[in-house]
Amino acid sequence: MRRMSDSANLILEALNATRLFADLPDELLTQLAPLFTERCYEKEEVIFRQGDEGEALFVITQGQVSVEREILDGRRVTLALRGPGAVLGEMALIDGSARSASIYALQRTKGLSLARSSFFHFLAEHRLALQTLLVILCQRLRESDQKVEDLGSKNLVERLAGALLDLAPKEGTDTEAGVELSPVVNYQLLTGLLCTNRESVSRAIRELRDQELLEKAGRRFVLRDLQGLADLYTLSE
Secondary structure, three states, X not given: OOOOOHHHHHHHHHHHOOOOOOOOOHHHHHHHHHHEEEEEEOOOOEEEOOOOEOOEEEEEEEOOEEEEEEOOOOOEEEEEXXXXXXXXXXXXXXXXXXXXXXXXXXXXXXXXXXXXXXHHHHHHHOHHHHHHHHXXXXXXXXXXXXXXXXXXXXXXXXXXXXXXHHHHHHHEEEEOOEEEEOOOOOHHHHHHHOOOOHHHHHHHHHHHHHOOOEEEEOOEEEEOOHHHHHHHHOOOO
């Protein structure tokens, strides 16, 4: 039996770290791995641009990206942060429509690209992969629905509390003072996530600091009371 190359093994490991491909048998992943092409993007480089044709799917293996949408006044609204194991571009890849958002590398980012034609061919032969993809799409739709619901039912301070709680497990490190968020969580990111302006975000942050739920340690935010933030976020439910 032919031994797999180190590169192929690394691709298999990367696919096993994704929600989309992790549940597939090793035999199927072995067939899928050669269809991917390795890519590398530098900080602030565009991986996908809003409006472009969806010609490829991208799996992040190293680094971090922001998912952003440009709105009518030209501002960029941050929809999400994604890191290793994230699958990007799957929706446009399926329906062939234009990209609904842009993807920017927040740091040097490596990943795997899969062409639309190869992806469709694989899904046609492997129903389990198709079923898993549908689950992911449903989860993404629920995330979008939750954001819309929050906009209508919660004030900015409550939404900020929810956004910080969502970022905590992905960008946080436990310290004696609380959960310290990485520098990527800044005013610009929070402004985009909350679909507002920096002045409003600053006021909301001051209110959380006054309630001793949040503090600053240099350029980093520290979540002092996760339960307090959770109670505040669910206050209006």
